[in-house]
Amino acid sequence: IERINHAKAIRLRVKELIDHFGIRFPIYVLFTKCDLLAGFNEFFENLSRDERNQVWGMTFPLNEKDSQDDVIKHFKGEFKALEQRIDARLMDRLEQERDVKRRVLIYSFPQQFSALREAAETFLQEAFSENRFQETPMVRGIYFTSGTQEGTPIDRLLGSMAQEFGLNRQIAPAFSGTGRSFFINRLFKDLIFAESHLAGINTRVEKQRAWLQ
Secondary structure (H helix, E strand, C coil): CHHHHHHHHHHHHHHHHHHHHCEECEEEEEECCHHHECCHHHHHCCCCHHHHCCCCEEECCCCCCCCHHHHHHHHHHHHHHHHHHHHHHHHHHHHHCCCHHHHHHHHHHHHHHHCHHHHHHHHHHHHHCCCCCCCCCEEEEEEECECCCEECCECCCHHHHHHHHCCCCCCCCCEECCCCCECCHHHHHHHHHHHHHHCEECHHHHHHHHHHC
């Protein structure tokens, strides 16, 4: 319920911005604090600096006629591609890691990430569903990031695995806030800032203004 209310609050805020400025602008959805997914840091910790700076997510085609159903369709396909990329590097990460507890975390991470799919899809539907009385928001993309790691990772799957391996369930350590950023730098520098020109006229607002004149 809290997640749905948050999505509705964002929907209202987007409407207010569109109405106030009279333009249709790109919306970049960021799921931050992905380090709180158990296994995230262990899975990605061997990335180089350039790899950590890359964009991790999905950028949708620019099409003014895209409906909310099109956005959800794009999301499903692109999320599946991200899952496949994670699966592709899983065996290498398991072979590189010798610590049993850390291997359990690495092994579980693809499932932890996949568990986000339903929540993310529900959020998109609630926050950006179509309304014939409003301009359809331009959802440009969805991205997964991590800034400075802090807090205790969310463990959705490791309980049963820890039991099977004979380990304490609390095998995902809390973070101190001294970590590195993942998938942020180029997202802003090469994508969001570079696309500032995409904000344009809100055709619905322009028609209303013309009618009132």
